[in-house]
Amino acid sequence: MSEDTSHIGPAIEAFRARLAEVAAAQGREPGSVDLVAVTKNHPWQYAAEAVRSGVLDLGENKVQELVAKRAELIEHEPELAAKARWHFIGRLQRNKAKQAVSAADVIESIDRVALARAVAKAADSSERWSAQAPLPVLLQVDLDPAREPGESDSSAARGGAHPDDVRALAAEVAGSGVLQLRGLMAVAPLDGDARAAFERLAQLAARLREEHPDATVISAGMSGDFADAIAMGSSAVRVGTALFGERTLTSNR
Numbered sequence: 001m002s003e004d005t006s007h008i009g010p011a012i013e014a015f016r017a018r019l020a021e022v023a024a025a026q027g028r029e030p031g032s033v034d035l036v037a038v039t040k041n042h043p044w045q046y047a048a049e050a051v052r053s054g055v056l057d058l059g060e061n062k063v064q065e066l067v068a069k070r071a072e073l074i075e076h077e078p079e080l081a082a083k084a085r086w087h088f089i090g091r092l093q094r095n096k097a098k099q100a101v102s103a104a105d106v107i108e109s110i111d112r113v114a115l116a117r118a119v120a121k122a123a124d125s126s127e128r129w130s131a132q133a134p135l136p137v138l139l140q141v142d143l144d145p146a147r148e149p150g151e152s153d154s155s156a157a158r159g160g161a162h163p164d165d166v167r168a169l170a171a172e173v174a175g176s177g178v179l180q181l182r183g184l185m186a187v188a189p190l191d192g193d194a195r196a197a198f199e200r201l202a203q204l205a206a207r208l209r210e211e212h213p214d215a216t217v218i219s220a221g222m223s224g225d226f227a228d229a230i231a232m233g234s235s236a237v238r239v240g241t242a243l244f245g246e247r248t249l250t251s252n253r
């Protein structure tokens with residue numbers, strides 16, 4: 001089984017240079033924007049190459065794929081695996097909470113109270129997390145202005161809490177004892193002004209910090225819109241395509 005990963009190192013280097021340029025143009029330090037390499041739909045070798053190139057934060061959006069890829073990395077490249085931090089960035093079902101807390105180092109997509117409770121319960125009964133070592137989480141916000149509050153449990157395709165529901169969700173997470181509220185995450189709406197959406201996110205984040213001063217992370221920006229996100233104060237971009245190329249289903253060559 002071989003995977004050609006020779007394009008990844010140079011692509012990461014090139015992207016880092018663009019990231020530094022964009023940050024500098026906004027008067028920000030290059031180091032003030034973290035890079036999460038989204039390895040979804042790519043084989044574990046891509047994750048290994050990212051870590052080898054110094055990108056230690058990896059993103060996955062399906063629990064099963066996260067669990068499997070993490071296990072493969074541990075099996076084949078234990079030293080790289082020990083450095084990697086896996087971010088879960090996808091829709092999470094309550095019945096997958098246990099698997100998610102066993103494999104993820106950060107869950108970025110807490111978007112409803114029922115899910116927060118399920119994840120807290122799973123973290124509480126896992127050996128990885130405790131009140132002394134809480135699981136870091138972000139609250140995912142839906143930036144689509146058309147949605148009504150309280151609809152968070154509906155099947156909104158991309159997930160995310162309504163902005164009006166963030167305060168109560170934050171209180172639930174902060175009160176759980178076993179989850180650490182680190183900030184907010186969002187995806188720009190498909191058909192809309194990304195910059196305006198990221199600006200709304202920044203305002204929400206500022207409001208959140210009034211009650212939760214340690215919730216400083218703003219995870220926003222992907223391959224196509226990271227410059228807008230950084231302009232609006234993002235502290236972490238989640239990038240797949242620009243680092244790895246188009247996603248192909250994992251092949252079993």
Ligand SMILES: *Cc1c(COP(=O)(O)O)cnc(C)c1O
Pocket residue numbers: 038040061089090187221222223224238239240241242
């Ligand atoms: C796939 C994905 C990304 C990365 O998208 P690219 O356009 O490939 O950079 C970022 N965030 C989430 C939530 C994703 O699902």
